[in-house]
Amino acid sequence: MKQRTLKQPITVIGVGLHSGQDVTLTIEPAAVNSGIHFLRTDIENAPLIAADAFLVTDTLMSSNLVVDGIKIGTVEHLLSAVAGLGIDNLLIKVSDAEIPIMDGSSAQYIELLLQAGIQEQEVAKQFMKITKPVSVADGDKWARLEPYSGFRIEFEIDFDHPGIPKDTQRYDFEFSSKGYIEEVGKARTFGFMKDIEYLKSNNLALGGSLDNAIVLDDAGILNAEGLRFKDEFVRHKILDAIGDLYLAKYSLIGKFCAYKSGHALNNQLIRAVYADPTAFEIVTNYDTSKIPIDYNL
Numbered sequence: 538m539k540q541r542t543l544k545q546p547i548t549v550i551g552v553g554l555h556s557g558q559d560v561t562l563t564i565e566p567a568a569v570n571s572g573i574h575f576l577r578t579d580i581e582n583a584p585l586i587a588a589d590a591f592l593v594t595d596t597l598m599s600s601n602l603v604v605d606g607i608k609i610g611t612v613e614h615l616l617s618a619v620a621g622l623g624i625d626n627l628l629i630k631v632s633d634a635e636i637p638i639m640d641g642s643s644a645q646y647i648e649l650l651l652q653a654g655i656q657e658q659e660v661a662k663q664f665m666k667i668t669k670p671v672s673v674a675d676g677d678k679w680a681r682l683e684p685y686s687g688f689r690i691e692f693e694i695d696f697d698h699p700g701i702p703k704d705t706q707r708y709d710f711e712f713s714s715k716g717y718i719e720e721v722g723k724a725r726t727f728g729f730m731k732d733i734e735y736l737k738s739n740n741l742a743l744g745g746s747l748d749n750a751i752v753l754d755d756a757g758i759l760n761a762e763g764l765r766f767k768d769e770f771v772r773h774k775i776l777d778a779i780g781d782l783y784l785a786k787y788s789l790i791g792k793f794c795a796y797k798s799g800h801a802l803n804n805q806l807i808r809a810v811y812a813d814p815t816a817f818e819i820v821t822n823y824d825t826s827k828i829p830i831d832y833n834l
């Protein structure tokens with residue numbers, strides 16, 4: 538399997554979730570083995586910021602990367618789309634401190650990346666193969682990576698809320714790009730009215746609206762159009778996890794299991810894997826008939 542980038546650059550303008558301001562995003566092809574980098578175009582001589590779990594300094598509401606005090610926030614939905622399409626190398630230029638929220642899912646990023654076209658490159662794709670179980674926990678929340686012949690996510694949330702029925706709080710996803718687009722990419726982020734009011738009073742989530750999130754009050758869902766899937770909430774947690782896990786800088790061969798995990802635990806889990814050199818290996822040669830990770834559309 539070969540590394541992948543885009544055929545051509547592509548630009549989109551969207552709203553920043555926290556600032557409420559328009560953000561211009563340009564995604565450009567990048568050389569083999571370069572990985573994914575962000576560049577702030579609104580700051581002179583800004584450093585390249587790698588999509589690297591060790592640069593995540595703040596996981597309040599989203600995954601945020603910081604280099605030399607310069608921040609790029611809310612990277613997880615775009616990175617999820619990039620991981621979902623198996624893209625290895627990109628330069629992502631952005632005119633503000635956060636990636637636009639779009640419709641709260643990664644659907645528009647998937648569309649954009651496909652519009653630019655995916656270019657196979659001349660060097661083999663590298664995977665991080667999990668070779669022994671690694672887990673992290675925080676109270677009753679936990680997340681684990683374990684050996685598996687493919688990439689699989691088993692996620693469970695636990696909300697006691699009339700808008701989130703108990704039988705919609707678990708989802709198992711066997712990764713392929715096709716499956717990602719159909720089952721995961723369209724699932725929107727969600728929030729509770731009382732949290733959103735609090736955030737707005739603190740000058741956060743100023744761009745948040747029913748156009749880019751499922752919003753719940755105490756009784757149910759406020760969005761007139763309803764849900765895209767009856768289990769859209771847990772599917773979005775899987776979308777987030779795929780983006781967060783891509784901060785490991787490699788596509789994974791392994792199984793990710795999680796209960797009530799979020800950006801902070803997902804990040805701790807990658808750090809825990811890197812902390813144990815016997816827990817993973819970086820592989821290029823593997824039997825594709827035994828590792829059925831499929832990026833074909």
Ligand SMILES: [Zn+2]
Nearest residue numbers: 613614726777
């Ligand atoms: Zn999210």
